[in-house]
Amino acid sequence: MIMGKSKYAVHLTDDQRSFLEGLTHRGKSAASSIRHAYILLHADKPDPEVAAIVRCHPQSVFNIRKTFVTRGLDAALHRKIRDAPPRPRKLDGEGEARLLQIACSEPPEGYGRWTLQLLADRLVELQIVESISIKTVERTLKKRAPAAHQKAVGHPAPRKRELCRRDGGCAGGLPTSV
Incomplete structure (x- = not known):
């Protein structure tokens, strides 16, 4: 099957490749970062094939490639932090x-x-x-x-004080201290 070249072709340097391999082998990073690293390491394959290897949607593979090419390795590995909340707060x-x-x-x-x-x-x-x-x-x-x-x-209703046994049963109520 002949695939057209991707608009966002990923070309990893040796340093980037070794960094990504170390990231995937250590397993100490966030799961999303490790998944993105696997996607970038398999960048020489077509999107559907990479998606099958990493078990994600082909659009996710495309998005990671695009982010890497347009914004760099750090942006491709880590999720973007939201600038503003989706709705303004009701109470300031x-x-x-x-x-x-x-x-x-x-x-x-x-x-x-x-x-x-x-x-x-x-x-x-x-x-x-x-x-x-x-x-x-x-x-x-x-x-x-x-x-x-x-x-x-308001406060919750006062609880009844009971002496409970190890098996979960209760021996009965205890008087509260005055």
Whole structure:
């Protein structure tokens, strides 16, 4: 079968080849880096054949070749770190501070404590955000201030103290210390 020449032909120097061989033999690097090294070491073969050897999609082989030719060996071995998150954050530092301030304040009349839904509704009501999910509120409280999260959501029910045997059975309840 006659294959056309690839647009991105990989030509490894002796130093690069020995570095890649050392990387694959040591096995101390990330799995993706080792896979990319194998792809580059088999660069003299067609993409589908390399994909079969390395057990990946031929498009992955093409992408690694392209990255090597356009951006170099280091870029081909290591994944690109994302510059910015996929979506802007709902709460910036000021919004998080306001959320913590609200969570630590007295709950609305008729409520014993703040719920996540009440906090989310209050943030929208005060026009801190246009909309926010209770999961975002929970994640922010949990990450920023564990005490505020416990105060907002409440403490878990007290656990019953029991004496357990090695086989997993329980002998019964124990009185709590006063």
